[in-house]
Amino acid sequence: MRMAQRIGLPDDGERLLDDLETLAGLVDDSLPGWTRSALTDLDVDGRHWVLARMREAGLDAHIDAAGNVIGVLAGNGSGRGRIMTGSHTDTVLSGGRFDGNVGVASALEVARSLRASGTTLAHDLVVIDFFNEEVNPHGLSCVGSRALTGALTPAHLAARNQEGTAFGDALGGARVDPNRMHEAAMDLSDVIAYVELHVEQGPNLEAQGTQIGLVTDITGVAPFRSLFTGRQDHAGTTPMSVRRDAGCAAAGTVLAVETIASEQETSRGTSGSITFTPDAVNVINETAEVWGEFRSPDGEWIAHARERLAQAAEAEGAKRGVGVELEWLPSEEPVPMSEPLLGIAGEVVADLGLSHSRLYSGAGHDAAFMALQVPTAMVFVPSQGGRSHCPEEFTESADILAGAEVLLNTIVEISVRHAVR
């Protein structure tokens, strides 16, 4: 088998690190950490900055009908089909400055490094900054990759936030027309690989002292909204035995999520959001709302957890005369990555003298949607202390550059292997 020449990043990767620095500056200064939420002007600014940077790098770039920024570096036409790479640049509230930015900036740097080294791939290389990967106030994530893969449905556009606004009606701020989003669906049948670089966001690589993670599966995610309806009463005069305290039923459900998820090492359960109404110190709460989620790489476990939570929430309500509505929001199945691509990436890592381990991703990614249609691989670099989605999120520059080199050379290797067939 022919093996490609390994390529390095020009200027020791300074340009890539500068790009990350620039993206870290395009954030909402009124919040701690780094915030560039989808559906905001800042996110529009961020995506237009990426667009401009793609064009500077010689890519044929545009923003599609779903807000994805897409740039193409033309190959020499000798290989059939395309290779794709990218990530996202939106963030959670008060998140970190690495997350999706690393994958987008590295994908850009891959294109620039190919040109700088005089390498023309056999295949067109498509660099992408996916719109709205993080969960938005409507409970939706991976919006751009859903749209690109034709998986965005009218139900998604109808998903309401806590104020009752449909997602479709909130897209104006993102300069996206909900009536045209379906036009972003792309024929992906000629795509031979999607490869995404990302920070691990968990503690495993650091704990093992490994430089590179090769992802075997992406977790499934089952988000829920639960509403508890009790009775508003006076906190002093209403005996404990007759009160219908919605807040207590909600608290019991929050603990049930934790207990259920603690059963297995790979499972996760989080009750991220809670609201009591009327939320006054001396009034029994009439309603309580909890938003949360289960995650696991094991789809059967998720199904089992959903059943157990439904029973637990019912029980918490029943023992207090509190009504319970448990609604499961659009969920994502666990997705395995492409073994052939993982094999190629593993060879590249070894060839570059880096250590690696295989692990699953507890975070959802656009790669999960891509993997439903095209061979997909994800490459992880370590996250300090496993911290992510918080201001303390940190990855060493050396680790980012090593990851970008793995991404670059894995893409070259994939192209070379497909060209000779």
Place this chain on the structure above:
Amino acid sequence: MRMAQRIGLPDDGERLLDDLETLAGLVDDSLPGWTRSALTDLDVDGRHWVLARMREAGLDAHIDAAGNVIGVLAGNGSGRGRIMTGSHTDTVLSGGRFDGNVGVASALEVARSLRASGTTLAHDLVVIDFFNEEVNPHGLSCVGSRALTGALTPAHLAARNQEGTAFGDALGGARVDPNRMHEAAMDLSDVIAYVELHVEQGPNLEAQGTQIGLVTDITGVAPFRSLFTGRQDHAGTTPMSVRRDAGCAAAGTVLAVETIASEQETSRGTSGSITFTPDAVNVINETAEVWGEFRSPDGEWIAHARERLAQAAEAEGAKRGVGVELEWLPSEEPVPMSEPLLGIAGEVVADLGLSHSRLYSGAGHDAAFMALQVPTAMVFVPSQGGRSHCPEEFTESADILAGAEVLLNTIVEISVRHAVR
């Protein structure tokens, strides 16, 4: 022993019911139920309406330095000292239209009925609408009665709301000058009785089919604020075993409050308010705040409950690596009512052909502060379904009028008995 002539309410009490209707109209229409929160323009309007109504009734009335509306109906000077009666007109958020209004409107009606019947008491009668009886956003209640009895301290004025504003700095909206509030402290040594009519706010009178409740004790109240500090992390990548989820520690504490208070029939525990931060569906919460309270007529039980909650909150934090701050806000001790006054009220009730039972008040009242300095009694009328501090709060007009008649004749009887000594 001389017994006073019983007096009835003129016009079958229509004027009293009209006054309650007027007060029910002076509310915030943007919220369900009836809301006239202290520290708002509406509350200022309400208290000025009471002031005008007192003056119409021939009382010598003013608003004191603590926002209390005080009106005096002069007696004939033959008795030494004063008799007081009243309640409050502020409400909880989305509360009912009876609560304190019944006591204020009935106190007004007592003065008017005395004049209408040509009765001049041996003693001056002081009618009062106490400022800010309900718990405000600073965790304080009975502000006006504290000020009147000299129990308002600089610590109360420094109490902060969730935004960090001191109570003293929030008083502008109520047209109260925090630097002059101490001037409202009144020499109460000549007050021979304070009698307050109130709706029960609990289910006992209705369940027993009794028309009048005579209050033996007013509950103690121990409000708290608890802050849990964990670590913000990614909900998908952070294993359950290493996460420091402040929301789960808070939920465990909410359940501990419920469990502890369920030990005894007369005790109450409520976690009325909760806040998660950052409160996003897929982020582990860095902090969580719970505001709540214990109540009981038994001071020893409250001390015991406080200890148990401190242990429980510590345990909920410790098992998750979450820091816990539990702060006890200004509390109120349980207070017994005056047995001699209860005896007089019981005779009046029997004489009027009404049924009564003795019970304790699970709600705090301005009467608890008055009772620390003057002989005090409270008369309850039934609350439908025991509901209170909610829009469904309801008391039959016949019950209100019966209560007002008991209040009127109890005051007359107290005056007569003190005059002949």
